[in-house]
Amino acid sequence: MCGIVGAIRAPQNNVVDFLTDGLKRLEYRGYDSSGIAVHTAEGICRVRRVGRVANMEAAAQAQKLCGQTGIGHTRWATHGGVTEPNAHPHVSGGLIAVVHNGIIENFEAERARLQQLGYAFESQTDTEVIAHSVHHEYTANGGDLFAAVKAACARFHGAYAIGVISRDRPEHMAVARMGCPLLVGFGEGETFIASDVSAVIAFTRRIAYLEDGDIALLNTQGIVRLCDKNGEAAERAVKTSELSLASLELGLYSHFMQKEIHEQPQAVAATAEVFLDGGFVPENFGSNAREVFQSINSIKILACGTSYYAALTAKYWLESIAKIPTDVEIASEYRYRDVIADPQQLVITISQSGETLDTMEALKYAQSLGHCHSLSVCNVMESALPRASSLVLYTRAGAEIGVASTKAFTTQLVVLFGLAVTLGKLRGHIDAEREHAHTEALRQLPGSIQHALNLEPQVAAWAQKFAQKSSALFLGRGIHYPIALEGALKLKEITYIHAEAYPAGELKHGPLALVDENMPIVVIAPNDALLDKVKANMQEVGARGGELFVFTDLDSHFEAAQGVHLIRTPRHTGALSPIIHSIPVQLLAYHAALARGTDVDKPRNLAKSVTVE
Structure with a gap:
């Protein structure tokens, strides 16, 4: 949520060019106003x-x-409405200008304190207290911008990434980070800041990621001064970003979501490569992963949104393939309840951005309770969650710009499947023959995804009907229930159609009351052990006049009929079937959104990187 850019440029370069370009590249994060x-x-x-x-x-x-x-x-509005006075940057006394991502939790107390000092507030935001606080400290410290920001930040509680400039020091910029992403980019005689590498990649690939508690002073040559959370001088490693500029462009596609749906064969292949080349070995997850995996007795997965549905799918794999007890929790709920901690439990966090605040705070909470084994599944190198975890395996989805996650979800599933097989092998539940079968299934997965993508014209035809509806119901059973959840989420995210998902067996316990001729029912019905059960649930719907839209497999044995529409994905792919069935529900949401004329890549009220509570 929110995007920050800033720069101190060479004399021949106008900083406005960079600021506007950078902000456009951050539009995908979600926002409702902008400023420079x-x-x-x-x-x-x-x-x-x-x-x-x-x-x-x-x-x-x-x-x-x-x-x-x-x-x-x-800006993505939190404190105060969507108005120009609430938009950033905020300025104090014409002397200090500030941009801020995050939330200052004690802003009300700070606002009252600053008002007593004579400061007048023009906005409803928590950010304006930063501007006035820095202004106060700046004048008290004789115009020392670094000291002013450091003193001001010492008063703030919460999460923030801050960029500050002053009227008197055009050659300097100060930055601070606590819980929200912020990086420094190094050009030729110019220095950049941003909340995401995509904002600076057209100008430089040399970047350093700030860590929690960092406060730094910058000039055209880079970082002049930096202190860490303990107030001690520190340095941050400069890395060369491998992000492709082409991945940030639409190319031949109409929307980033469309592009990213169609990039899934390549993204899945790239992510699976670590297992196909090196096998299902613990070392894929870190040099000490074998020791960690041998010492754990259970798994807890913490995630939010789409990543949470990936976690629910992984629970089936981890318990059926690896035979290890697995618990899945919504990160924002876990961090606020009393937890019975088990130091021998592996805590897994899943996040596309690696900066999801609820998930990050949930991990910190788990670690404070004594959990010492942690694994991050993430798509962004050097982000907060991987740095805070003892083990990590990155998905290789490439940049995902569309707010509604697609290729990040399927690549997360690939990593989690690989983890299940790795643990199953290590724990003696998978022999060489079974391991070979799983390897071949992964190898064929990109081709199966492409077959599912080829169904797009049929799915698009269904979408025309969905676009006229106000509600929809998604059903699945077993390991495909999380895919029903994900399908419902995608539909409501980008079409604004109300959608719910249920285990199909739960229909008779309440949701069946919703079923009539106006309620389309999407059913995930692969040719697995539960197919007959799903068919029985479909009969319950049909008997009450519901219209069924069924995604099934090529080798399933039932036919279309009055009120029952079928689209057949490739032949049943066993344990990897949830990944295949993710594709048509993504396509259904995308084409329904097109038919309704909504903003596919930037749906209202939502943000790509959720860095606030």
Whole structure:
């Protein structure tokens, strides 16, 4: 949520060009207003607008805004409504400008304190207390921007990433990070900041990730001064980003979600490569993974949203393949309840961004209770969750821009399946023959996904009917129930159609009351051991006039009929079937959104990287 950019550029380069380009590349994170503040000959000049970055860009161009130092922001409203006064950057006394991602939890107390000091507030935001607090400390510390930010941050409780510029020090910028992502990019005689590497990749690939508690002072040559959470001088490693600029462009596609759905064969193949090349060995997850895996007695998975549904799917694999007890919890709930900790339990966190605040805080909570074994499944290198975990295996999905996750979900499933087989082999439940079968299934998976993608015209035809509905019900059983959950989530995320998912066997315990001729019922019905049970549940729906839309397999044995529509995916792929059946429900949501005319890549009220509670 929210996006931060900033730069101190070389004399020949206008910082406004970078700020607007960077903010456009961060649009996928979710936002409702944007703004920039630039150091000019007249002082700090600010442009803010509600709506898309293009609105703000047009206003900046009309003002012919130009300078070498500046900061920019896309805001996702938390404190205060979607208004221009609440948009960032916030300025104090014409002297200090601030952009901020996160939440200052004690902002009300700070606001009262600053009001007593004579500061007037123009917004409803928690961020304005940062601007005034830095202004107060700046004047008290003789114009030392680093000292001012350090002193101000010492008063804040919560999560934040902050970028600060001052009217008197155009050659400097100060930054701070606590719980929200922030990086520094190093160019030729210029320095950049951003909350995501995608914002700077067109300008530099040399980046350093700040850590929690870091406060730094920057100039055109890079980091001038940096102290860590203990107030001690520190350095951060400079890395070369491997992110492809092409992955951030639409190319031939109409939307990033469409592009990312169709990138799944390649993304899954890239993620599976670690198991296909090196086998199902613990070392794929870290140098000490074998020792950790041999010492654990159970697993707890913490995740949110789509990643939570990946975790629910993994529970079936881990218990059936590895024979290890597995518990799955929503991260935002886990962190606020009394937990019976088990130090021999492996805690797994799953997050596309690696910065999901609820999941990060849940991991910290688990570690505070004595959990010493942790594994992160993540798509972003060097993000917070992998750095906080003792073990990690990255998905190889590439940049995912669309807010509704697609390829990140299926690649998470590949990693979790690989983990289940690895643990099953290590615990003596998988012999060489079974391991070979799992290897071959993974090897054939990208081709099976492509076959499922080829069903797009049929799914698109169904979507025209869904676009006219206000509600939908998704059903699945066993390991395909989480796929029904994911299908319902995708539909409501980008079409705004109300959708629910249930285990098909639960129909008679309540949801059947919803069924009538106006309620489309999506059924995930692969040719597995539960197919006959699912057929019986479908009969319950048909008897009450419900219209069934069934995703089944090529080798299942039932036919379309009045009120029963069938789309057949490839032949049943065994344990990996949930990954195949993820594809048509993604396509259904995408094409229904197209038919309804909603914003596919940037659905209302949602953000890609959820870094606030």
